[in-house]
Amino acid sequence: MLIHYGYIGLFLIAAVLFTLLMVVIPVILRFVGVVPSHPNAIKNANFECGMETIGRTWVQFNFHYYFYALVFLALDVLVIFLYPWAVSLRQLGVSSLIAVAVLIGIIFVGYLYAWKKQVLEWK
Amino acid sequence: MALRTEPFVLNMGPVHPSTHGVFRMRATLDGEVVLDIEPVFGYLHRGVEKLAEQRTYTGFIPLTDRMDYLASMSNNLGYCLAVEKLAGVKIPERGEYLRVIMAELQRLASHLVAVGAFLNDCGAYFTPFLYMFREREKIVDLFEMVSGQRLTYNYMRIGGVSQDIPEEFLPAMDKFLATMPGFIDEIDRLLKENEILLARAKGVGVLSSENAIACGVSGPVLRSTGIKWDIRKADPYSIYDRFDFEIPTGEAGDCYDRYRVRVEEMRQSLHILNQARKDIPEGPVRADVSHLVRPPAGEVYGRIEAPKGELGFYLVSDNSIAPYRCHVRPPSLINLTPLREMVRGWKVQDLIIIFGSIDITMGEVDR
Amino acid sequence: MTVALSGKEIARQLEEKFPGSTVQTDESSALVQDKSLLQTADFLKNSPELGLNYLNFVTAVDYFDYFEVVYRISSLEHNHWFTLKTRVYDREDPVLPSVVGIWKGADFQEREIYDLMGIKFENHPNMKRIFLWDGFPGHPLRKDYL
Amino acid sequence: MEISRAENRIYSDKELDRIEGQVIEELRQSSQEAIPDPDKWLDEEIEKNIFLTTVDAIINWGQRSSLWTAICFPACCAFEFIAANGPRFDLSRFGMEILRASPRQADLMITAGTLTWKMAPNVRRIYNQMAEPKWVIAMGACAISGGIFASSYSVVPGYNRVIPVDVYVPGCPPRPEALIYGIQMLQQKIAKKSLARKG
Numbered sequence: 001m002l003i004h005y006g007y008i009g010l011f012l013i014a015a016v017l018f019t020l021l022m023v024v025i026p027v028i029l030r031f032v033g034v035v036p037s038h039p040n041a042i043k044n045a046n047f048e049c050g051m052e053t054i055g056r057t058w059v060q061f062n063f064h065y066y067f068y069a070l071v072f073l074a075l076d077v078l079v080i081f082l083y084p085w086a087v088s089l090r091q092l093g094v095s096s097l098i099a100v101a102v103l104i105g106i107i108f109v110g111y112l113y114a115w116k117k118q119v120l121e122w123k
Numbered sequence: 124m125a126l127r128t129e130p131f132v133l134n135m136g137p138v139h140p141s142t143h144g145v146f147r148m149r150a151t152l153d154g155e156v157v158l159d160i161e162p163v164f165g166y167l168h169r170g171v172e173k174l175a176e177q178r179t180y181t182g183f184i185p186l187t188d189r190m191d192y193l194a195s196m197s198n199n200l201g202y203c204l205a206v207e208k209l210a211g212v213k214i215p216e217r218g219e220y221l222r223v224i225m226a227e228l229q230r231l232a233s234h235l236v237a238v239g240a241f242l243n244d245c246g247a248y249f250t251p252f253l254y255m256f257r258e259r260e261k262i263v264d265l266f267e268m269v270s271g272q273r274l275t276y277n278y279m280r281i282g283g284v285s286q287d288i289p290e291e292f293l294p295a296m297d298k299f300l301a302t303m304p305g306f307i308d309e310i311d312r313l314l315k316e317n318e319i320l321l322a323r324a325k326g327v328g329v330l331s332s333e334n335a336i337a338c339g340v341s342g343p344v345l346r347s348t349g350i351k352w353d354i355r356k357a358d359p360y361s362i363y364d365r366f367d368f369e370i371p372t373g374e375a376g377d378c379y380d381r382y383r384v385r386v387e388e389m390r391q392s393l394h395i396l397n398q399a400r401k402d403i404p405e406g407p408v409r410a411d412v413s414h415l416v417r418p419p420a421g422e423v424y425g426r427i428e429a430p431k432g433e434l435g436f437y438l439v440s441d442n443s444i445a446p447y448r449c450h451v452r453p454p455s456l457i458n459l460t461p462l463r464e465m466v467r468g469w470k471v472q473d474l475i476i477i478f479g480s481i482d483i484t485m486g487e488v489d490r
Numbered sequence: 491m492t493v494a495l496s497g498k499e500i501a502r503q504l505e506e507k508f509p510g511s512t513v514q515t516d517e518s519s520a521l522v523q524d525k526s527l528l529q530t531a532d533f534l535k536n537s538p539e540l541g542l543n544y545l546n547f548v549t550a551v552d553y554f555d556y557f558e559v560v561y562r563i564s565s566l567e568h569n570h571w572f573t574l575k576t577r578v579y580d581r582e583d584p585v586l587p588s589v590v591g592i593w594k595g596a597d598f599q600e601r602e603i604y605d606l607m608g609i610k611f612e613n614h615p616n617m618k619r620i621f622l623w624d625g626f627p628g629h630p631l632r633k634d635y636l
Numbered sequence: 637m638e639i640s641r642a643e644n645r646i647y648s649d650k651e652l653d654r655i656e657g658q659v660i661e662e663l664r665q666s667s668q669e670a671i672p673d674p675d676k677w678l679d680e681e682i683e684k685n686i687f688l689t690t691v692d693a694i695i696n697w698g699q700r701s702s703l704w705t706a707i708c709f710p711a712c713c714a715f716e717f718i719a720a721n722g723p724r725f726d727l728s729r730f731g732m733e734i735l736r737a738s739p740r741q742a743d744l745m746i747t748a749g750t751l752t753w754k755m756a757p758n759v760r761r762i763y764n765q766m767a768e769p770k771w772v773i774a775m776g777a778c779a780i781s782g783g784i785f786a787s788s789y790s791v792v793p794g795y796n797r798v799i800p801v802d803v804y805v806p807g808c809p810p811r812p813e814a815l816i817y818g819i820q821m822l823q824q825k826i827a828k829k830s831l832a833r834k835g
Contacts, residue, residue, distance in 0.1 A: 034695065034831060036768040043765050047738050049136020050758030054149065054647050059129040062154035122470075132647055137758050138707060140737040145710045145755055151646060161649055164598075165621035166755040167710050170788040172606070173630050177787070185784060192712035236715075256722035263719070273719070274712055274809050336566065339545045339595025352566050358492035424562060424573075426546070437560065439551055450549035456602075457547075460595055486711055489621055618650065622790060623754050624657025630789045 067119040071111065078107045130158055133471075137166045141244045141475050144485030148478075155470045160463055164456070168489040175449035180206050180281060181414045183449065188275035190451065191487035193236055196229035196266070197429040199279035204360055205425025205436035206281045210418035212410055218283030219362045220403040224296070225269070225278060226427070227392040227399070231303070232262040233430035234385045234392075237482040238310070241382055244479035245323050246472075251310075258306055261299050268292050281416055283409030293400070300396055307389050314382075324378040328465045328477030331376060338460040342432025343384045344481055348376035354428040366395045378480040385482075415444045431455050431482060451490055455483035493570040494518035495540070500572060503537075504530055519560075519573035524586055527576050531592045534563060534572065541565040542572055545593035548600060550607040552633045557584055557609055563593070578609060588614035606631035659757050663798070667756070670796040678825070682832045692830045699743070699769055700826040702731040703819070706742035706766060708759055710749030713776040713809040717748040720812035730819060739766040744822070745799070746815075750778035750785055751792040763799040771826070773818055774801040777808040784808065 029035040046053065085092065085100050114120065130153040137145040145166035151158040171190060175183050187198040200222055207214065214222075239255030263273050269288050270276035278285055314320050330340070332348040345352060353370040355363040371387030373380025420442040426435035432454025439448040458481050466474050497515035504512050504520065511526035522530045534542045546562040557578045564571035578584040588611035589596050600611045601620035608629035611617060619626070628635055709717070721727045721735065736742040739762045751759060763772070774795045777783030782793035795801055802825060805818035 034691070038768055040764070042761060045765070047740065047762075047765055048134045049147070050138040050762050051134045051136045051147075054132040054134065054652060056129075057131060059131045060127065062128045064154070130646055137755055138762055140707055140735070144714070145749075149647070149649065149652075165619075165623070166752060166758075167750065168621035168752055168754070169750055169785040169791050170630060171785075174785065174788055189712055189784065192715065252718075253723050256719060257724065260719070260722070260724045273811060274716055334594075336544050337594045339547075339593065350566060357566075357569055424546075433546065435547060435562075437547065437549055437562070448549075448551045450547065450551075452547040456598055457595055460597055618653065623660045624653045625661045626657070626790075635789075 064122065067114070071114050071120065074107055074110055078104065128153055135160075135474075141240075141479060143240060143479070143483055144488075146478075146483070146485055146488065148474075150471070150474065152471065155472075157466055157469055157471060157474050160466055160474070162459060162462065164489055166489065167485045171490045172449055172451065175446055177445065179414070179444045180416050180418070180446060183446070184279070185275065185277045188277055189486055190453075190490055191429065191431060191434070191455070191484045192274060193484050194229050194233040194430045195274065195276050196225040196278060197233075197427060197434060199276070200226050200361075201425065201427040201429060201434045202436050203279045203281050204427060205423055205438050206416070206418060208425050209421065209423040209438055209440055210281070210412070210416055212282045212412050212416075214283050214361070214410055215407045216404045217287075217406045218408045218410070220399055221284045221288060221408060222279060222361055223363065223366070224396060224399050224403070225266070225276075225284075227395050228262050228265060230392045230430045231389055232259050234389050235259045235262075237430070238382060238385055241378075241476070241479045241482070242314070242320075244475045245320060254310075258303065261302075265292065265296055265299065268295065280409060280412075282412035283407075285409070287408045293403075296396070296400060300393060300400065303393055304390070307386065307393075311386060320382075321379065324382060324476060324480070326375065327378045327469065327473050328480065329375055329377045330461055330465055334461055334464065335376065339457050340432070340461060341454050342428070342430070342458065343381055343388065344432065344458050346370065347373035347380035347384045349374055354426060354433055358426070360425070360427055366398050368394050378476050381480040381482075417442055417444055426452065429454060431484065431487065432458055434487075451487075453487045453490060455481075455485075456488045459483060459488065491569075492564065495570050495572040500534075500540075504533070507533055513577075516573075518571075519575055521575045521577065524576045524578060527574075528587050528589070528592070531561070531563075531574065531589050534574065535592055539568075540572075541568055543593070545589075545595045546571070548589070548596050548603065550603045550609055550631075552607060552631065554633055555579070557581075557607065559586060559603070559609065561589065561596075584609040585612060586610070587612050588617075590614055605629070608632060656757075660753055663757050663760070664753050667792075667797040670794060671798075671800045673796065674800045674802065675825070677833050678828060680833065682830060688830070688832055695831070696827050696829050699829075700823040702733075703744040703771075703822070704734055704736045704742045705732060706739045706745045706762060707735055707737055708745055708747050708749075708762060710751065710755060711778065713748035713779070716809040716812060717746060717775065717815065720815050725812035725816065727816070727819070730816070730823075732819070739763075742766055743770050744773065745770065746773045746775050747779045747795045747799075747801075748775045748809075750783065751795055751798065752790045753792055754790065756792050756798045759795070760798045769829075771802045771822055772799055773803045773805060773815075773822060775805045775807075775815060775818070776810055777806060780804050780806060 026035060030037050081103060085096060130151050133150045133152050135142060135148040135150055137147045147163040149161040149163060171186050174186060184199055184202060187202045188195040190198050235255040235258055239252040242251035243249060266276055267273055269292060270278035330348055332350050335345050335348045349372050351370050351372050356370055368391040371384050373384050418440045420440055422439045424435055424437045426433050433452065434454055435452035437450040438446050441447045465477050497517050497520050501512045501515040501520050508526050508529050511522050511530055512520050513523060514521040534540055542563040542565050544564050544566050546564055548561050550557050550559045559576050561574040563574060578586055586609055588600055598620060600614055603609050604611060604617060605619040605621050606629055719725060745763060774780050778785060779795045782791050785791045786793050792798060803818045803822045805815055807814050
């Protein structure tokens with residue numbers, strides 16, 4: 001029984017190592033000198049079609065974008081639960097179907113509310 | 124509830140993938156809504172009009188190629204017509220027919236790029252552009268057969284065209300004229316009722332006909348507002364009065380109408396090409412005008428219907444071999460006059476489409 | 491075929507309306523005083539039978555002792571055109587009234603004339619250089635520019 | 637959400653134009669002679685050990701087989717370059733699949749068009765903002781020496797006044813085949829690059 005958890009542990013280690021490696025490789029290459037790095041002021045400035053930016057760019061944005069992010073988050077979290085459920089639907093049987101239906105119902109109520117309040121309409 | 128948001132200024136600067144060259148707009152945005160834009164020109168100003176005063180009349184022709192580099196043949200035709208009007212030169216029949224064939228082929232090529240760029244701005248990243256370029260390569264092959272160059276042809280001379288067409292030109296053109304209508308119908312079937320294009324372009328950037336006339340707009344942008352004004356019909360130059368073709372016009376003057384007018388004009392150009400192909404006569408292609416032509420002192424304004432609009436040349440001559448003053452009426456620059464009102468209140472992505480639908484070439488805007 | 495309005499006919503009408511405004515006429519153009527440019531332009535645009543409300547182009551020509559500004563106007567319904575000219579004699583600080591109020595299309599073209607030829611246009615909404623950058627010395631299209 | 641300003645502008649455009657004008661004038665004064673082409677290192681001989689050559693070979697092969705171009709498209713050569721990218725001449729055979737709109741993701745700048753003094757500061761800024769192993773192909777006669785517009789008052793006689801150029805492709809506009817030949821010569825130049833050299 002314990003052996004199964006061993007596989008999960010190995011998989012976890014491999015995943016963590018792989019992600020860390022991806023982050024560390026450019027740093028190592030730069031340290032070794034393979035990747036040239038000559039940072040200077042202009043290179044670090046932001047790119048706006050070949051010109052310097054005009055005026056203040058850290059401005060207060062329209063509140064509307066926040067609603068989009070909120071609604072997206074709600075639906076995205078739903079998807080995270082659906083994937084593992086959908087993959088092993090046959091073993092889980094009908095009880096899991098009811099549970100997921102309840103989950104989708106709750107999220108759908110939230111989405112319906114946002115729809116009625118016309119949050120996503122853009123004037 | 125009053126939301127406090129601050130407008131900020133964004134540079135749709137000279138190096139931008141969808142400003143069709145080095146055009147720059149200082150856009151004051153509030154979130155995504157465009158409050159105001161200030162167009163900035165001059166990033167490709169090469170002083171062509173000053174160079175014209177240092178070149179002979181024939182020496183200026185290569186410079187006209189590089190003004191609207193997507194319609195070089197039309198530029199040549201416009202300039203040569205103005206000089207011939209001033210110098211009173213009679214062009215042989217075959218030369219006239221060759222000029223009409225080249226001008227209409229060039230209108231097709233320019234509209235292909237215009238429609239491709241417009242769809243590219245609508246969001247179909249580069250796929251329609253490549254289809255349009257595949258067709259444009261066929262036209263460019265024809266031009267290469269005739270003038271040896273792919274983009275800046277320098278084919279027309281004062282008094283006709285520089286050399287006759289090779290004998291394999293007409294069969295190649297027949298093959299092209301046979302396949303091109305099929306391609307245009309294919310685009311039309313795909314895009315005429317395409318709901319994405321309708322949603323993006325219908326009713327966007329409306330230009331009223333009074334505003335169009337007040338701003339002196341010309342070409343497909345003017346015809347899309349419903350005004351039936353085409354210089355080939357209203358003031359026929361060279362032998363355009365011998366061909367029959369309609370002038371497509373739009374109703375509402377929005378981006379979708381401008382696109383429709385350009386597609387219809389491609390069909391009309393094919394119609395003209397078929398007629399010109401049938402009754403092209405034999406004979407000389409160029410009147411014997413010396414390369415150092417000296418038109419009599421005076422001034423003239425010759426204009427043609429270039430793909431972008433009314434391209435005119437105002438020439439003042441003092442009976443010397445170089446023009447005293449050569450002003451070019453840039454249809455692209457004048458078509459940009461109403462851009463500021465058309466764009467206000469729309470979102471940034473609509474700004475890109477409205478600008479793309481006006482279809483300018485920076486070589487002609489900045490000269 | 492676009493018909494050219496005869497210079498004499500138009501000059502006669504202008505003389506009636508604004509005596510002493512036309513200086514010289516050609517067979518299809520009229521030279522008017524720069525003081526009465528706006529009146530004549532307004533008259534030509536708004537008179538019903540002329541209706542010259544479409545501005546083809548505005549340009550300036552440098553004739554050494556004066557600048558000549560050429561307005562080529564036409565009417566799309568009546569399909570006729572006319573050329574209106576004025577002259578500015580002062581070379582250091584040439585100034586002309588701007589016709590942007592009458593034909594909006596003159597906006598960029600007048601800025602181009604100011605940029606390349608140096609003729610300033612009064613009450614133009616945005617009178618600054620259009621093609622060259624701010625610190626550019628002089629106006630290149632002038633005959634005496636090297 | 638009511639934002640109502642008569643002029644809707646929050647900058648004084650005269651002020652901005654004046655600053656840009658100064659930047660252009662300074663650049664014009666400071667770049668009177670051409671920047672030397674970066675190819676001195678081509679003929680230096682350096683000692684190579686077995687480890688370095690294999691690393692060099694792999695890195696050079698990787699870099700030269702996927703050159704992504706930054707867009708710097710002022711004028712007519714732009715459409716010959718797009719035709720080269722198009723279906724017929726197909727630059728993606730050389731791994732040059734995409735035209736990158738931002739200099740961050742590009743390592744090759746093909747300068748397709750006439751450079752005017754007003755555009756020069758922007759081109760130099762784009763070049764400076766590109767990531768380090770970067771190359772420049774000057775495409776067309778205007779890019780090499782100002783071409784047909786060299787005698788004009790507002791044209792920079794050649795891109796090498798503003799940025800170091802690796803390969804010059806003559807022609808007005810150069811045919812797509814000429815451009816592809818220029819790219820192949822650049823690939824040969826990249827193949828000679830080595831880590832041992834400083835450059």
